Amino acid sequence: MAAKRRRPAGKGAGAIGCAPFFVLIVVALIIQYWWVLLIAVGVVALTVALVRSTSGPARPAKVPPPPRPQPVVAPPRAVPTGEDLTAQLRAHKRISRVRDMQEWDYEWIRLAHPGKSVREVNDIANTHFARGRSIGINWGDPSAP
Structure with missing residues (x-):
């Protein structure tokens, strides 16, 4: 084909x-x-x-967007004066002295129990502080002035 x-x-x-x-x-x-x-x-x-110029239904008025929220600022702290300042300084001094004594006591307990683990030394120190004792204050006697 x-x-x-x-x-x-x-x-x-x-x-x-x-x-x-x-x-x-x-x-x-x-x-x-x-x-x-x-x-x-x-x-x-x-x-x-x-057609464009004929008055159709009234267009809605444009609504302005809501104002942006302002960042929240904490009010300034009142500056302590006079007796308030004296009381605050005395409390800070007492707290820092107790904290220093507790650190000293903890070191003393740690040296007094050399074979104990950190957890056991913490338990001993917590029971010692719970009784109100301190080696650095009144030699550990809470009844003494």
């Missing part, structure tokens, strides 16, 4: 067809009736302007 040969569609005469004639006819009509096209464009523009 012999295979038929096909021609590509894009090659040869007749590929363009009658499109150039239609383009020439359209251009000729535009040139001859330009005033009709101008009037049609004007009527469309006037109609669009009238």
